[in-house]
Amino acid sequence: MNTVDLRKKAAQIRMDLLQMIHRAKTGHTGSSLSNADILTVLYYDVMKVDPCNPKWEDRDRFIASKGHAVESLYCILADKGFFPKEELQTFSQFGSRLIGHPNNKVPGVEMNTGALGHGLSVAVGMGLAAKMDGKDYRIFTLMGDGEQAEGSIWEAAMAAAHYKLDNVIGIIDRNKLQISGSTEDVMGLEPLEDKWSSFGWNVVALNGNDVSELSAALHAAPTAAGKPTLIMAYTTKGKGVSFAENVPHWHHHVPSDAELAQALDELAKEAQVVIHE
Template identity: 60%
Template sequence: MENLTAKAFELRKTVLHMIYQAKTGHIGGDFSVMDILVTLYYIHMNVAPGREKDPDRDRFILSKGHSVESLYAVLCDKGFFPKEELLTYSTYLSKYIGHPNNKINGIEMNSGSLGHGLSVSVGMALAGKKDGRTYRVYTVMGDGELAEGSVWEGAMAAGHYKLDNLCAVVDRNRLQISGSTEDVMSHDNLEKRFASFGWYVIHAEGNSIKSLDEAFIKAKETRGMPTVIIADTTKGYGVSFMENKAGWHHKVPTEQELRAGLEELEEKRRAANE
């Protein structure tokens, strides 16, 4: 767990470099979701380079597609594509654009139009059931996108079909581009809302690999209903001057902020390995 925590801080450094170089990106949500992605890709998901067409591979949809930099960093580190390609992020004619692009190895669908990921994941999970496949489907949503009505249509369908091969994760960092989620559209009763649609609800510390690992194990053990993990995270996690700041939803660091951020992330990476 300590090694993967260190890995998550190291990959945040990759993201920080990407966004600084490209002069674009959603760094706050990248940093809040990183531990979730690391736990899935390094522990729980049955995926690997060269198996992108394997019918029994697990499926992953990053519904909050604006946090694609973290997904690209993880996929690159896992060997889905070479680092030289990652360096082209957001450059002219690069396929590594600002939202997931299914022309890239390891990415199942173009996403980022908020509210669509869960519904598509429901379709994938239902298809797996009908085809007798063993794969699982995972999707990560931002808490801000839960104001989209299509999310709750998908939640209703998943409960109706008892899709126990489906696990949704809410990156609950409580901030969106326009401020606090509780000011924009409050979500204080998320547990009751999902439960009312027939979901098994788990809480996890979203920036703790250990807590997330335990939650994903419980999700795999759940039968007869889909699972949602409400992962309490910190926007901008890992860099103190970015944490819990709505302004870092979409902001490019200055050279000074780049250096300070990299130094802080490196300190935390080393501490995690001690």
């Protein structure tokens, strides 16, 4: 997809996830809105995946370490045909496989996640396996910034650099907010880019809500031979919905009928602006 199509698609994914959360009366709204551009670029522009063959041996892998923000992922997988789009209506209902965190019973989901801090460790294992098998697929892992307080993240970061896993690409959704407020108030992270560099990663900082910047950086990864790549994606929590942006309350706020209508109206207008650019 070109830039206009990617922006249009991201707006549609935001509309889909808001309706899904509203219907289910549960979900992590702000986080899924902030990562929608990242996942849109990965799935529609960068990664090698096949909805008809989800276990294709040479596919690129995606690990949602930031597992609570699963709504955008489910909407994208359904839109791409990994499972029927109608199944989104069962999100978080009794007996549904579309539970509130990634579930590997869902085609296209590599592993169950949600206990923060574990995704990167699994990605490192996958990266090492690919090297041992002589495979050239890449492993992308999306982490939250609040998740950076987990010690397992830094153990995995050391291991990836030690084994020279340039097939591992970590992405941090750096929206600077977590469930209990600002990341810097809860557990200060800065200088976060310098920390990752000091652990042996090649760090690329960009606007994580700009699909053209994301596309260029993710296509270019690995950005240094023999080094894992860390994409520091600076995003806006609640992106795309004016009254939700940078509001901690929207971390897992379910939109009311009126809020949903206003949000869908804003996103529909954004999609039209993109279409006619």
